[in-house]
Every structure is written in structure tokens, then in C-alpha cells.
Amino acid sequence: MRKKPVIRTCCGCRKKGEKAGFIRVVLTPDERIVADLSQKISGRGIYFCRNRSCIEKALKSRAVRRSFRGIDLPEEIADLIMKECL
Numbered sequence: 001m002r003k004k005p006v007i008r009t010c011c012g013c014r015k016k017g018e019k020a021g022f023i024r025v026v027l028t029p030d031e032r033i034v035a036d037l038s039q040k041i042s043g044r045g046i047y048f049c050r051n052r053s054c055i056e057k058a059l060k061s062r063a064v065r066r067s068f069r070g071i072d073l074p075e076e077i078a079d080l081i082m083k084e085c086l
């Protein structure tokens with residue numbers, strides 16, 4: 001049987017899609033925020049389309065802070081994932 005695709009929602013535009021199409025950012029159990037480009041780090045993950053405007057939107061709407069229990073996306077992580085955008 002074919003594996004069911006894992007569906008995730010973009011933190012910026014709320015669009016749903018397959019997990020593999022998104023950039024994942026993780027809040028690790030020791031409360032560090034890391035860009036999980038391999039999608040393998042454990043922790044609480046949020047997802048972004050490969051689209052700069054989605055990342056900017058999520059920062060403005062404080063969606064990241066809501067998902068990450070009051071922690072904002074650090075600038076260096078935002079920069080890093082912006083480089084992964086198409």
C-alpha cells in the first residue's frame with residue numbers, strides 16, 4: 001500500500017500541502033529554534049512554503065510566537081530559511 005502523504009500547513013499563508021514541499025523550523029525540547037532542512041530533528045515543528053512572503057507574513061502575524069510558546073523566530077533563522085526559498 002502506498003504511504004499516505006503527510007499534510008502540513010504553512011505558518012504564513014495557511015496553505016496546506018505535502019510536508020516535503022515545506023521548509024521546517026523546529027523548537028527543540030531544550031528550547032532552541034533550528035532550521036530543520038532535513039526534516040528529521042525532533043521537536044515542535046512549524047512549516048513554511050518556499051516563499052519569502054510566507055515567512056514575512058508569519059513574522060508579522062506573530063504566528064511563530066503562538067506556535068513556539070512565546071518565542072519569536074530569530075533573525076538568523078529567518079535569514080537562513082529565506083535563502084532556501086525559490
Ligand SMILES: [Zn+2]
Nearest residue numbers: 010013049054
Ligand atoms: Zn505559505
